[in-house]
Amino acid sequence: MSNPLKIATLSFWHVHAGDYSRQAQAHPGTDLVAVWDDDAERGQAGADQFGVEFTGDLDALLARDDLDGVVITTPTDVHRDIMVKAAQAGKHIYTEKVLAPTVAEAEEIVAATDAAGVKLTVSLPRLAHGYTTAIQEVLDKGTLGQLTYGRVRLSHDGAIARDGKDGWLPQRFFEPKAAIGGALTDLGCHPVYLIQLFLGATPETVSATYRSVADRGLEDNAVVVAGYGDQKIGVIEAGFASSNPFTIELFGTEGTLTYTDAGNLLTVNGEQLPVPEHSPDPFAQWVDHITNGTRADENIERAVELTRLVVAANAAAESNRVISYS
Structure with a gap:
């Protein structure tokens, strides 16, 4: 080596x-x-x-x-x-x-x-971000009570033409065979693995609605709803057609948590909490696993489950029906 x-x-x-x-x-x-x-x-x-x-x-x-x-x-x-x-x-x-x-x-x-x-490591960077660490600590303490609802939205405007030019996202991102899917399969992966972290990796049902604002070949506007056996609902939103603040909302029987990257603001039950620095990113983790001879167990498990939910969401959108998740 x-x-x-x-x-x-x-x-x-x-x-x-x-x-x-x-x-x-x-x-x-x-x-x-x-x-x-x-x-x-x-x-x-x-x-x-x-x-x-x-x-x-x-x-x-x-x-x-x-x-x-x-x-x-x-x-x-x-x-x-x-x-x-x-x-x-x-x-x-x-x-x-x-x-x-x-x-x-x-x-x-x-x-x-x-x-x-x-050594295999998948780029799931927001798992290492400071707000994720802080949110997980809130959940571990039970501050929100029983979770009932979670929503994560991530979007940019890469599909939208401006000043007579195509959007900055290359057309190859909208080729069905190569890209597999559009906004949900690419950018939506981040909300997917965060919802899986906060609410659970294995919902009972998955439904999805995809739309194409820019009409470039694949969806650039997507919403996925995951229904859990304990009655939680997870909502995953992704888009290439609008530039909005990255948003996390979690609701429980005892409280509410919101996060936005507009100002890096984390609020729990009306009180603003500090957001710690990011942990080492997945690339640095990969180097450490190679150097130390360790396996990225959690990263790999989450990457497989991410794939499973994205596949289910794409199937739900294509068939226009609720998918039983397994």
């Missing part, structure tokens, strides 16, 4: 490829050394941006003895194939969410990484 770890970014398809590449350059334990992309022009541009080698030969890249890990920012539909190949080549994997288009493929990825002894 190299010191620092030698990392390659696999594809600049996803808009976060640059962000993760910057993390690989900035982290003292990693060194970005190469970019691969099946689109040579896109990949070369990404490699030039970071001053590293570009290659269009994935097999040759994964065969390199001096490469320790890969960042996966490919189209979602090839996650399983790319990650299984990387795991079998002995490369540690940091990947953009969702983990895979189906639960079976997600479980296959996890099995492949475990069999190869490589």
Whole structure:
């Protein structure tokens, strides 16, 4: 294993490829050394941006003895194939969410990484944010009583055309085969895993309504409702068609909690609470797991359950019916 770890970014398809590449350059334990992309022009541009080698030969890249890990920012539909190949080549994997288009493929990825002894971490960054830690502490104390309702909304305006130009989110994010889904499958992952954290990972039912304000091919406006066996309701909202403050609302029999990133304000029963600093982000966690030889148990479990709920939501929206969750 190299010191620092030698990392390659696999594809600049996803808009976060640059962000993760910057993390690989900035982290003292990693060194970005190469970019691969099946689109040579896109990949070369990404490699030039970071001053590293570009290659269009994935097999040759994964065969390199001096490469320790890969960042996966490919189209979602090839996650399983790319990650299984990387795991079998002995490369540690940091990947953009969702983990895979189906639960079976997600479980296959996890099995492949475990069999190869490589470390897998999925980018679920808001689990490490300070407001999440503070909210979990409130829930653990029972301050809100029995939870009855939770709502998390996250949106941006990346689908909306302005000044005669298309929205800043690339059109490839609206290609059904590559992207698997639109606003819910991409941005909506964050509200999904937060609702699962606060209310529970396994609701009884899931329903969904998707709409396309910009009419670019996939939904850019989505609401998912999760119904729980203990009668809680979880509401997940995601959009590419409006720029709103990130919002968390939790209601219980004994109180109310609200959070907004407009001012980083957390309020419980009318009292403003301090919001702590963020914990180490998932990329830093991944590096630590590689260095220490540990497994990202909770991250992996939550990534699989995230996939399960996203798949159910997409099925509910497509069929226009309530899905029994299992």
